[in-house]
Amino acid sequence: MEVILNKDVSGIGKAGNLVKVKEGFARNFLLPQNLAQLATPAALKKLEDQRILKSAQDDKLKEEANQLKERLNSLSLSIPALTQSGDKLYGSIQAQEIVAALNVAGLLIEKNYIQLAEPIKSLGTYEICVKLHPEVTAKVKLSVVKK
Numbered sequence: 001m002e003v004i005l006n007k008d009v010s011g012i013g014k015a016g017n018l019v020k021v022k023e024g025f026a027r028n029f030l031l032p033q034n035l036a037q038l039a040t041p042a043a044l045k046k047l048e049d050q051r052i053l054k055s056a057q058d059d060k061l062k063e064e065a066n067q068l069k070e071r072l073n074s075l076s077l078s079i080p081a082l083t084q085s086g087d088k089l090y091g092s093i094q095a096q097e098i099v100a101a102l103n104v105a106g107l108l109i110e111k112n113y114i115q116l117a118e119p120i121k122s123l124g125t126y127e128i129c130v131k132l133h134p135e136v137t138a139k140v141k142l143s144v145v146k147k
Helices: 023-030 041-073 095-104
Strands: 002-005 018-020 036-038 076-081 088-093 120-122 124-133 136-146
Touching (some): 002 023, 002 041, 041 124, 041 136, 076 088, 088 136, 095 136, 120 136
Antiparallel strands (some): 002 018, 002 036, 124 136
16 A cells, blocks of 8 residues: 655655555554555645745755855954963854854854854864755855954
8 A cells, every 4th residue: 555654754765755555554543643645646735836836946045055155265263362371262162152153244154054163272274164054065265263
């Protein structure tokens, strides 16, 4: 029996997938729990329409991310920080400070988009990766200078 999954079911598939399962499993578990629906022609048409709509929305988000990537790649930020003797910082520069600097530059970026392997603990110039979309990553130049 073919069913369309409404929710992710471990060992079977993800939501929106068309899967073939045993009739008893579908009738006794998937359908009563509302985890799946029968694969009727109307349900298959609705699933295909949803896929097309989701694809169009994803293309739009990717295009917006590419436009933002161009702005970020040309951007150079500078963050002043207190230092100890030498180039070592008292604290560290983390994603939150980078987001604040981007906000000052007029770009609203969420903290979880910033990808830092570890906090920045010394003066210098760094290249920060900003993941805007699963397929789009921008690089921002960041200079940490003495306050």
